[in-house]
Amino acid sequence: MNSIVISGHNGFIGSSLTSRLKKFHIIGITNKKRKKEKNVTSIVKNVNKVNNTDVKHSFQTLIHLAAVSDISFCNANPKTCYEVNVNGTNNMLEIARKNDANIIFASSSHVYGNPMKLPIKENDKINPSSVYSSSKIMAETLCETYAKNYGLNITVLRLFSIYGPNSPQHNIILNIKKQIKTKQTISLGNINAKRDFIHIDDVTDAFNRVIRSQKKGFNVYNISTNKSTSIKEICKKLTKHSKTKIPIVSNKNKLRKNDIPEIRGNFLKFKKDYEWNSKIKIEQGLKMTFNK
Numbered sequence: 001m002n003s004i005v006i007s008g009h010n011g012f013i014g015s016s017l018t019s020r021l022k023k024f025h026i027i028g029i030t031n032k033k034r035k036k037e038k039n040v041t042s043i044v045k046n047v048n049k050v051n052n053t054d055v056k057h058s059f060q061t062l063i064h065l066a067a068v069s070d071i072s073f074c075n076a077n078p079k080t081c082y083e084v085n086v087n088g089t090n091n092m093l094e095i096a097r098k099n100d101a102n103i104i105f106a107s108s109s110h111v112y113g114n115p116m117k118l119p120i121k122e123n124d125k126i127n128p129s130s131v132y133s134s135s136k137i138m139a140e141t142l143c144e145t146y147a148k149n150y151g152l153n154i155t156v157l158r159l160f161s162i163y164g165p166n167s168p169q170h171n172i173i174l175n176i177k178k179q180i181k182t183k184q185t186i187s188l189g190n191i192n193a194k195r196d197f198i199h200i201d202d203v204t205d206a207f208n209r210v211i212r213s214q215k216k217g218f219n220v221y222n223i224s225t226n227k228s229t230s231i232k233e234i235c236k237k238l239t240k241h242s243k244t245k246i247p248i249v250s251n252k253n254k255l256r257k258n259d260i261p262e263i264r265g266n267f268l269k270f271k272k273d274y275e276w277n278s279k280i281k282i283e284q285g286l287k288m289t290f291n292k
Contacts, residue, residue, distance in 0.1 A: 001025045001039070003059040004211065005101070007047050007092055008066030010034040012168050013106065013159075017063070017204045021211075027057055029066065047088035052098045061211055063104045064092040067136075070170040071110070071256070074132040085135035086142070093146045102153045102214050104207060105143050108136045109160040109196070109224070109263055118228075119266040122158070122220045129258040140220070147218035154217075155210050160224040160265050163285065164200030165292035172231065173197070176238055177290055185247045186235050189254035194228035194262040199285040202278040209274040224265025225278045237283060241290040 009028030047066040074081035113127030128134035167174040
């Protein structure tokens with residue numbers, strides 16, 4: 001059985017991806033223990049502390065997912081953000097280099113900041129607007145440097161707004177879902193902001209395709225749908241599933257500094273190289289998420 005290292009294997013993306021890779025032995029790096037699984041060996045250690053001696057199995061691919069991704073937390077705690085997102089990436093690259101392994105790195109659409117034009121292409125200007133986005137750019141730079149200097153095959157996937165069952169606590173759709181079920185009013189920041197929402201199943205499908213036929217060298221791809229939906233529209237669709245009428249308000253105290261009005265990604269490069277397309281429409285994905 002071939003082995004794959006996955007940092008953050010018990011997180012939102014990691015747990016979904018691990019459940020799809022039953023034919024592989026997963027060496028999972030996590031800062032929290034999780035229930036034992038037949039094909040998983042866990043290394044319980046922070047990603048910025050782990051090293052090559054902790055990985056006691058040979059492997060061909062390393063998937064680096066572990067990160068601090070809560071933008072508000074990162075802005076309030078930049079040192080922690082950079083230690084995990086930048087130093088942690090450097091640790092993963094070192095482990096991959098010493099094992100001559102392929103790398104798949106989970107980056108973010110946040111690296112683009114407020115885009116000059118839509119949809120965004122991979123060669124468009126990167127413009128960090130937060131601590132989190134700058135940490136991802138630094139991590140991408142490390143990836144490119146290791147690819148060029150050590151001949152590693154590294155694929156960077158810039159993930160857009162992922163949603164689905166078991167989303168992290170700071171996920172906007174999970175936030176809306178909780179408010180619908182527990183409150184009389186949905187209170188959010190900028191409800192007119194538009195995001196390119198992509199379901200977790202489409203994201204894990206993208207990772208799976210790279211695992212099985214990764215391109216040589218250093219490559220960057222958008223994982224998106226090229227469609228944007230406003231937060232207000234998401235609220236309306238979710239309240240429809242709940243069969244309740246709840247007022248939606250924009251709370252100025254929840255407005256985020258440097259918030260981006262709209263983001264939408266062009267995924268044609270990834271579609272061409274991996275014959276991939278997002279399959280789950282927003283209405284279907286929201287229904288799947290709300291009913292979980």
